[in-house]
Every structure is written in C-alpha cells, then in structure tokens.
Amino acid sequence: MSASNGTKKNMNLKLLVWRQSGGKDKGKMTTYQANDISPDMSFLEMLDVVNENIIRDGGEPIAFEHDCREGICGSCGVMINGVAHGPDEGTAACQLHMRSFNDGDEIVIEPWRARAFPVIRDLVVDRSALDRIIAAGGYISVNTGNAPDGNAIPIPKEMSNDAMDSAACIGCGACIAQCKNASAALFTSAKIAHLALLPQGDPERGERVIRMVAQMDAEKFGSCSNEGECEAVCPKEIQMTNISLMNREYERAILANKK
Amino acid sequence: MLAKLRFNNVVGKKIVMAITGLAMCIFLVGHLVGNLLLIWGKDKFNAYGSFLISLPIVPIIELGLLAILLFHVWDALVLLKGNYEARPIPYHSKTWGRTKSKKSKKTWASTFMMTSGIIILLFIVFHVWHFKYHNPVASRPVGDGHNSSIVLFPGQPTVGQTTSGQNSGKEAFDLAQLVVNELSNPIVAGIYILCMITLALHLYHAVSSAFTSLGANHPRYQKGLMWFGNIFTFVVCGGFTLIPLLIVLKVVQ
Ligand code: HEM
Ligand code: FES
Numbered sequence: 001m002s003a004s005n006g007t008k009k010n011m012n013l014k015l016l017v018w019r020q021s022g023g024k025d026k027g028k029m030t031t032y033q034a035n036d037i038s039p040d041m042s043f044l045e046m047l048d049v050v051n052e053n054i055i056r057d058g059g060e061p062i063a064f065e066h067d068c069r070e071g072i073c074g075s076c077g078v079m080i081n082g083v084a085h086g087p088d089e090g091t092a093a094c095q096l097h098m099r100s101f102n103d104g105d106e107i108v109i110e111p112w113r114a115r116a117f118p119v120i121r122d123l124v125v126d127r128s129a130l131d132r133i134i135a136a137g138g139y140i141s142v143n144t145g146n147a148p149d150g151n152a153i154p155i156p157k158e159m160s161n162d163a164m165d166s167a168a169c170i171g172c173g174a175c176i177a178q179c180k181n182a183s184a185a186l187f188t189s190a191k192i193a194h195l196a197l198l199p200q201g202d203p204e205r206g207e208r209v210i211r212m213v214a215q216m217d218a219e220k221f222g223s224c225s226n227e228g229e230c231e232a233v234c235p236k237e238i239q240m241t242n243i244s245l246m247n248r249e250y251e252r253a254i255l256a257n258k259k
Numbered sequence: 260m261l262a263k264l265r266f267n268n269v270v271g272k273k274i275v276m277a278i279t280g281l282a283m284c285i286f287l288v289g290h291l292v293g294n295l296l297l298i299w300g301k302d303k304f305n306a307y308g309s310f311l312i313s314l315p316i317v318p319i320i321e322l323g324l325l326a327i328l329l330f331h332v333w334d335a336l337v338l339l340k341g342n343y344e345a346r347p348i349p350y351h352s353k354t355w356g357r358t359k360s361k362k363s364k365k366t367w368a369s370t371f372m373m374t375s376g377i378i379i380l381l382f383i384v385f386h387v388w389h390f391k392y393h394n395p396v397a398s399r400p401v402g403d404g405h406n407s408s409i410v411l412f413p414g415q416p417t418v419g420q421t422t423s424g425q426n427s428g429k430e431a432f433d434l435a436q437l438v439v440n441e442l443s444n445p446i447v448a449g450i451y452i453l454c455m456i457t458l459a460l461h462l463y464h465a466v467s468s469a470f471t472s473l474g475a476n477h478p479r480y481q482k483g484l485m486w487f488g489n490i491f492t493f494v495v496c497g498g499f500t501l502i503p504l505l506i507v508l509k510v511v512q
Contacts, residue, residue, distance in 0.1 A: 085354070113346050115347050213270045226464075226471045232356035240362075240471075
C-alpha cells in the first residue's frame, strides 16, 4: 500500500468520471487528467484539485457529496474502480488516501447505482430512501423530560457492545451500492439490531422490524443473497450477521403478530 | 393465522427459500442413503425400492416435494426479477468487494446460484423421467415395469426378468439393473456426475446461506455454519457422485 519511507513522489492520474447534469440527463463517462497529485492527499482533496482546474478552464466542477471528511457522517461515497469507497478496508472515500494509488493509474469514479438511489448530479445520488426506512421504525418512543439516570437500566456489556457495533452504521449506502442485488439488508438490519438489542428498543421490537422491512421492500431494494459483499465494503465494518438478526427478529415478529 | 404470516417481501421470500431449500437437503440425505444400497447390492436396492412403492404415503411425500421445489424455484425467480429491477443502470466497471476484504463470502458458486439452480431443475426433470418412469436412454428397456413377465430381449434373459409378484397387477421392477445399464454408458454417467458437481456448487453457498436467511447466524456461529455447509455439500454430492462413478468404472456391475 503506502510507501513506508514516505518518499512516494507526486503522481499523474487519469480519471474516468461519471458526468450527469441532472436527473433527466442521460450522463456519460468523461476523462480527466489529475496531475501532480500528492500521495498524502485524501481522495476528495484530489477531486478538489481536479475541480479547481475544471473551474479555471470555465467548466462545471464534478459534483460529489461530502461533509465531515473524517469518516463519520456518511455523506461521501462513490464507486472507485468498481468497489464502493475504493480499495482500502474499513475506509470511507474521504479517508482514502492517494498513496493507495500509483503513478499512471486510471481511476474509474461512478455514483452508487440503484433504482432507489436516483442520480441527482454527477456523483451525487438521492439517498432519502434510507431516511424513509428509518422513519418507518428506526426510533424509540419516549416521553421527553429530564435526561434519565444513565445507570437506571442495567445492560449487559456484550449486549451494549453488539448494539454499539451495529449503531456505528453511518448510512452511506455503500452496502447497497456494492450488493449485486442492490439490497438494503445490511443497512436496515444494522438499524434494527442496534435498537432491538437494547432494553429501550425492546417494547417496539416487533412492530419496528415489520415496518422497516416493509419500507425496505417498498423502496424497491433487492433481496439479500448472503454474499457479504456489503460487509467487505462497509467503512464502519458492520457485520453481515446483523442481517441474520433481522431475519430472526422478523420471524419472531410475524409469529407473535396479534393484529 | 397463515394470512398474518407475511412472507410476501424480500425477507419473507428468502425465509421460504431457506426452509424449502433445507427441506430438499433433508430429502437428499434420505435419497442418498437409499441409493448407496446399490453399491452394497442390487437386490438390497430393489428390496428397498419395492418397499418404498408399497408405502401409501409415498405419493403424498412426492407431491409435497414437488410443491417444495416449486415454491423454491418460484421465489428464486420472483426475487431474481426484483434484484434485476433494483439496479436498472449497471456500473461502468464493477469488481468484487472481496478484492478489498476477505470478509466477503462471494464466490463463483454464490454468483451463479440461478444458473446452477436451473441446471438442477432440468436435471430433476430428466432424472425423474429417466429412472422413476423407466425411460432408458443408453440401454435397452428392462421390461416395461407394468404387468410384464415377458422377456423382451431373449438374447439377454437376465435383463428383462421381473423378480416377483405374479398376480399383483404390478411387477416389481429391476430398477437396479436399469440404473447399472444406464450408468455404464460413460455419457450418461458423465451427465449425472456433472449435474452433481453443479448441485455441489449450489449447496456450497446455499446451506450456510439458508441458516443466515433463517436467522440462525451469529458472529459466534459463523465459522461453524460455513464448515457445516461445506462438509454437508462434500458428503452429499460426493456420495451421489460415487454411484455413477463406481458403475462406469465397472466396480459395481
Ligand atoms: C435439489 C434441489 C435444490 C436444493 C437442495 C436447493 C437448496 C437451496 C438452498 C438451501 C438455498 C439457500 C436459501 C437461502 O439462501 O436462504 C438455495 C438458494 C437458491 N436456490 Fe436452490 N436448491 C435446489 C434447487 C434449486 C433450483 C431448481 C433452483 C432454480 C431454478 C434454485 C435456485 C436457487 C437460488 C437462485 C438460490 C439463491 C437465492 C438467493 O441467494 O437470493 N435452487 N437453494
Ligand atoms: S465525508 Fe463524512 S464520512 Fe466521508
């Protein structure tokens, strides 16, 4: 990967980027040259440099989404050489560094592709389908008021570990982008798991999984083939066994369904 | 009650696929044990065959298996259609996430589940026609199976002989001989062996996948389930492969 002695020289790269001016536009792959790129730049900084040049030449910069640039917000996310978030394990595109590439490389950059993720512009897709899945049940109902005592509800350590691991999902959509079926199983299951595992989420467990699965279905995501490609590209390393937990929750809910 | 069970979405359909798939896996174990009797002895195999036919429940089980298979295939096709529609615009270039992390379980087997499934489906149709309905493709008929004590081919008296039941209306059929005759042909044996390799590809992904779909997977069990799937696949498909292999190699005659 990185040149350990830190002497890797600046590089020249060829980019093949998806350009699409809007939802109606058909879009096409366009070639750009990215010259004199420092290996210490992040992937998004490299795109910034390319955009500076495009602007200087009077063109429209490449639109891409980003916010925190430290791998915690889930805004960024593009297919880099056919893999969601690029080649580094457990890394969001903003945390990917150019030292993972070599001088003269050609880099293909595409937006997430799914029917539920229509392209807004260039590399930016509309991920509100994920918000609607959350809105369908990814919450707990509590009365507002004073903050409850942090230790009022005892939670076994293993449970809280598992719940926190699932809660690490930043909703970037890489799992869906990588899945051959464009299935949202990993995302939805992580959101179900982190609530179902905790006592606060327990009362609404059954309804939650039924509603969220129904919404996932309604958004026309595909089905899970249990390949685990999602887990491989997840910047937060959410485990595929969450999906099994979702299936288990679903079975429990439909068997106990009294309505 | 059943109307309240919601199997009509992507999660529910995979649960149905897993239940039906595992049910077929259980059938395969029974079928394998019965078939291996052929290696032990042709009379043992025929005795087992006529015992099975004498059971009144067998037609019901057969219909049940047919229904299970149809549910499995139907859900596979419906899900495939949904998956296809879930990504109308393909990627310009796409590689396996497995190139990035070994955590992915994607294999050629998991990629071609539908292909292997359809080959298995065609094989099942052929296999039932071939041996359940006694349609030899590479050798001469072994009697007609019904009411026949006539030796059709006097040149080969043992071949046409039926073995029991004078007035039963149905003669016990020398199925073992038919199987041996047919699988002695290298092409027929080759077809059976290739189909068993295809089944192995299907099950290599399917067995552990089914447990995940059923909700039985957990970080603690993951490795164990993968192993179970691999061993099951190896034993079952290896066992089935043994039969045409030993016959075509003339170990079983
Ligand atoms: C002896 C016959 C068969 C057995 C034992 C079998 C077994 C299984 C099992 C256990 C699964 C895993 C289910 C899951 O992941 O939840 C599976 C998946 C699958 N089966 Fe079969 N199957 C058989 C025949 C077929 C046939 C005839 C077809 C197709 C026409 C088929 C198509 C599929 C597909 C496409 C999947 C993957 C579904 C997915 O990953 O989304 N199978 N099979
Ligand atoms: S920009 Fe926030 S995760 Fe990449």
